[in-house]
Amino acid sequence: MTIKEALNYSGVSTLEAEVLLCYLLKKDRAWLYSHQDDILARDRARRYHKLIARRQKGEPIAYITGHKEFFGLDFYVDQNVLIPRPETELLVEKTIQVLKSYKLQAKKLNILDLGTGSGNIIISIRVNSKQITVNRNNYYATDISKEALKVAKKNAKKHKVFSKIQFIHSDLFDNLYEIKFDLIIANLPYLDKKWIDKELKSEPKNAFDGGKNGLEIIEKFLQKTNCYLAKNGIILIEIDPRQRNKIKKLAKKYFPNKKLTIKKDLSKFDRIVVLS
Template sequence: MTTILEALELGTSALAAAGQPVPRLDAQVLLGHVLHVDRVTLIAYPENPLTPEQERHYGQLLERRKRGEPVAYLVGHKEFFGLDFFVDQRVLIPRPETEQLVEAALKIIRVALAAGMKPVVADIGTGSGIIPITIAVQEPRLPYLYASDVSPDALEVARINCRRHSVEERVRLLSSDLLTDLPEPSDILTANLPYVGTDEMELLTPEVRAYEPQLALFSGNQGLDLLQRFFTEARHSGKLKEHAVLLLEIGYQQREKLIHLLSNLWPLASVSFEKDYAGWDRLLKVVL
């Protein structure tokens, strides 16, 4: 029988030969998934044997990873903000830069709660639900949040994650195109909408292009089509309270175009940007 150590060495070599950038880590994650153990256990018990069924399952996962399928889809989950979320090919894989948006939202929410208010929060284009669910878990004083998406598949994944984190009574999922079906005006809008331009497609890694849902990635040639529609709708729909705050993740080349758009829609609004870990403008904050 193949031991854990032998399986890891085999997997690491196979993934390295296929050009995967972190072959040993991938092999450890995949084998841990097959054996239902963590990486510490793999390292502590290298002599433990795999059953034939475990060997077969591990081999199948290695073959799929060699072809570029993301590890998160292979194991069916991804950590975000210290929480474990179910993901599959119906939704984007959570990125660490989106944690900046959640942190910014929590800060604003907590200021409002400290002042005795219960802000109405809505996440638009929620996907797997990581933003509203994380907010709900981190801030239990918030009675409810809205989370909308136009994709029924994405909403089903979000529903699974709501149940996983026991917030299904507080995160109210809506089948809606942007703000259309929000039932009340919001104090805080969060959104991680598609912002990659089709002109930038070649800049994405092959595995992102091949496996992640294009509906959740692309928005016109420059990635601005949906953002422009979102802001225009927010301005004219009556779905924002008087001093609402909008927090959005944006593309690295979109700052100037968005400043121009926002200055026309809300001339008196405060518009600011925060950079991500790579030094690119990534978080947009609009205070009305």
């Protein structure tokens, strides 16, 4: 089989074939297209068939290659973590904006990423805000899944911020003692069962299933957050656009004195709730 034939393999899209071939051959796209007539050696062709078969069974490309790009960084991912989604980059962008704001820079901050998964949010924030007095700040990341935390730690080492972030195994705030956070960022599971499709089923259930109405975990989080939030602390939560009004109600119930702002993602969907 030539590279050209491999690229046109039926049953997967050309884009998927490209990603799998780049991964298999450790080359970039430009190389593939300038070597289209090269022959794939037999053992490589065999390995390529296996990768294609995994994709055809519905395994996400990111789990097959072990990589996902997020906020311009390469993250290791496996079946223990949710694959970072592009819309979550907004949460990172907004948090960096908050960090840059004059008021917060004046003091040392405690920053928490609750439900860190692969660590994509907190690591992207730490890596991309090195210039903003970050050395004074304390960074924390928690997850209910020990396996997810292992992945997050691996990514923190990869991006050279392991010593800057404390990783804590915890169900919501249970194992966080006597810390008040100035900034809490949470991308918790928020999907209603009826929205869960086949493609999602290869990802860990506790990463996307939000329980009753999809809001059970977020409501528990909002109920408990007050005790862990510093004075003038800010909360940023990723939501599903369909939950906008329900979340607004919950946020007003638990934080009647905070200002609520909703930010839209690039597709103009309500995506982030900021309580400040």
